[in-house]
Amino acid sequence: MKKQRENLIAAVKKSEEILEDKRGLQIADPSKNSVAGKEIELAANEVGYQDLFDNMPNGCVYYKVLLDEAGSPVDLLYMKVNSAYEKNIGRSLSELIGRRVTAVFQELTGKDFPCMETYLNVALSGEPVNFTQYFDQQDKWYSISAYSPQSGFVVEISEDTTEQTKAESERRERERQVALIERVASLGTLAAGVAHEINQPLQALKIMADSMIYWYDKGKETSVEKVIENCRKISVQAGYITSIVEWMQDSVNKAWSDSPEEVDVKKMIQRVLILVQERLRANGIQLRENSCDDFLMVWGDSRRLEEIVIIILVNAIDSFVSIDQAAKEIRITTSCVENSAVIEISNNGPAIPDDIIGKIFEPFFSASKSGTKLGMGLAIVKSVVNAHNGTIQVFSSHQQVTFRIEFPLYRQSV
Structure with missing residues (x-):
């Protein structure tokens, strides 16, 4: 100096x-x-x-x-x-x-x-x-x-550059507001699914507790072993509810921050399956997984990626409600195609009509006649996929609906 x-x-x-x-x-x-x-x-x-x-x-x-x-x-x-x-x-x-x-x-x-x-x-x-x-x-x-x-x-x-800077600032603010609306809508969609997931184990807890109270009121003695067995079942169901609530809390907390990270696609899917396993069981749906041996890493928000998988799975589960079908199956397949991580979620439920399939990603579009759905679920999925530089396609034929999602593989520079 x-x-x-x-x-x-x-x-x-x-x-x-x-x-x-x-x-x-x-x-x-x-x-x-x-x-x-x-x-x-x-x-x-x-x-x-x-x-x-x-x-x-x-x-x-x-x-x-x-x-x-x-x-x-x-x-x-x-x-x-x-x-x-x-x-x-x-x-x-x-x-x-x-x-x-x-x-x-x-x-x-x-x-x-x-x-x-x-x-x-x-x-x-x-x-x-x-x-x-x-x-x-x-x-x-x-x-x-x-x-x-x-x-x-x-x-x-x-x-x-005042005008350009202000215009850019306004554009970012609009994007932030749109993202906020999407997050609120996404959380609303997830809340409906979470409520159903929590309701299943709660019903099981109530049945076990009511059963023990009923026999006690009748003067029937219950063995200690039976009480302990029921307590173990209650503990399992309570733990399941805790995991769902914790996941939802984490999702809400991450809703207000941008925190991209390395995401292991296969581990991410495993976390999601824990959240929907009770709903699958209650609806008699067989889940089949076909994971590739490749190490699939993408760059993004892990909670948002989990959300889109949940939304697609919940939609698949709901598609079986209106039909009388003995064999109900959902299949999740992961693979590596060139420089992309591919997730395919298929079900053997009813096909999506041709006049609807081109609209399912549009905001507020819903094929439900009950009026209970806002039609934001798949629109949110599309938005999240786009935000992660990915692509999503849907294919439908007789008793086969497949959502195919591709994300760029994340490779660390050496």
């Missing part, structure tokens, strides 16, 4: 000498001084550059670095500014040229100037920078580039 400062001091002094020499040459008679003639020629060429500088659409400033007695850069001096910069900050040329930045912006001192420290570092290191800066006084955003054309000087080129 000390060496950089020494070089900077020397460069500033040298620049001042050169400028002074040029002033002397411009006064001299060109016919008696060939060097002066070249200077006039260069000056003529500079007219074109000056015109370009003055009329460029972006603000441009040429600063000189000012040093303190210890040789440390402390301030910037306006050397040149163009019309766009004058317009951007609302100051005239006479208010800027030859004045310190801290004198122009008197409400700011030293390094409190938003870009001061950055520019001084550019002067010391010679490394150009690009950044975005918000200025409170103007309520504007600027995209700024700064570089040092020669040691001791800094050039700033700024573009007013």
Whole structure:
């Protein structure tokens, strides 16, 4: 750092000498001084550059670095500014040229100037920078580039990006609101399924408890072994309810944060199956799994990925309710196809009619005539799949409905 400062001091002094020499040459008679003639020629060429500088659409400033007695850069001096910069900050040329930045912006001192420290570092290191800066006084955003054309000087080129920045901010806010609506709708859909999952073990608990109370009221003695056996069953069912509630709590807590991570597809599916196992059993549905040997990792929100699998499975379970069918089967298959992790969820329930299959991913579309479903389930599935850069397709034939989901495989860089 000390060496950089020494070089900077020397460069500033040298620049001042050169400028002074040029002033002397411009006064001299060109016919008696060939060097002066070249200077006039260069000056003529500079007219074109000056015109370009003055009329460029972006603000441009040429600063000189000012040093303190210890040789440390402390301030910037306006050397040149163009019309766009004058317009951007609302100051005239006479208010800027030859004045310190801290004198122009008197409400700011030293390094409190938003870009001061950055520019001084550019002067010391010679490394150009690009950044975005918000200025409170103007309520504007600027995209700024700064570089040092020669040691001791800094050039700033700024573009007013306020409109673009505000538009981008509004777009993100709209996306956040849409995501929030989707999350609320998703949680509503899941809540209905969770209520059913909890109701099954609760009914089992009530039956066992009522049975013991009934025989006690009848004066019938029950063996300790039988009571212990029932207590074990009650403990199992209570544990099942606890796991469902904990999963729902985690899902709600993660609803308000973006927390992408590595997700093991097969383990994710296993967690989901624990949540729906009682519902499958109650409806007499046989679950078959066919997992590939490949290590399937994707990048995303594990809870949201679990949700879409739950929604598809619950829809498959519900599809069997309206039919009298002896063999009911749901099959889950995982595979690796090129650079994609593939999940296929199939059931041998009724086919999806041709006039409906093209609409099932539309928000608020529901084939249910009961009016109890909002029709957001598969719309949420589609949205989550898209958010994870995946694709989803549905195929339907006689007693075979298959949802095929593909996600890009996540591979860690070595």
